[in-house]
Amino acid sequence: MFEDKIEKMNENIGTIPMIEYEKRVYTPxxxxxxxxxxxxxxxxxxxxxxxxxxxxGGQYRISKRSFDKWLEESDEEL
Known part of the structure; x- marks a missing residue:
């Protein structure tokens, strides 16, 4: 009985939609x-x-938006 429930749950794994999100921070x-x-x-x-x-938590996270802006501005100066 328990195995049947597990098997039924596993059948639906491929149909569960993946949530996509845009990355907002970078690690160093x-x-x-x-x-x-x-x-x-x-x-x-x-x-x-x-x-x-x-x-x-002791680790740095860099704003993607501010990093991308800084990088684009640096490209314009070259």
């Missing part, structure tokens, strides 16, 4: 990958406040 590691720079450089950028970041 993601910024490091995007820019191709060192970890030290990322934390210098965070400390210099060139884009908005917050510290959550």
């Amino acid at each position: 590691e993601e910024i490091q990958d995007i820019l191709g720079v060192s970890r030290t450089t990322i934390y210098q950028l965070i400390k210099s406040k060139v884009f908005h970041s917050v510290r959550v």
Whole structure:
């Protein structure tokens, strides 16, 4: 009986819609990958406040919107 309930639940796994959302923050590691720079450089950028970041549970999160804006403005200056 219990196995039948589990089997029935598993039948519906493929039909459950996935919730998609737009990413709103980056981790320092993601910024490091995007820019191709060192970890030290990322934390210098965070400390210099060139884009908005917050510290959550001892870890930094960088606003995607402010990072993208900073990056676009940097491209225009080149």
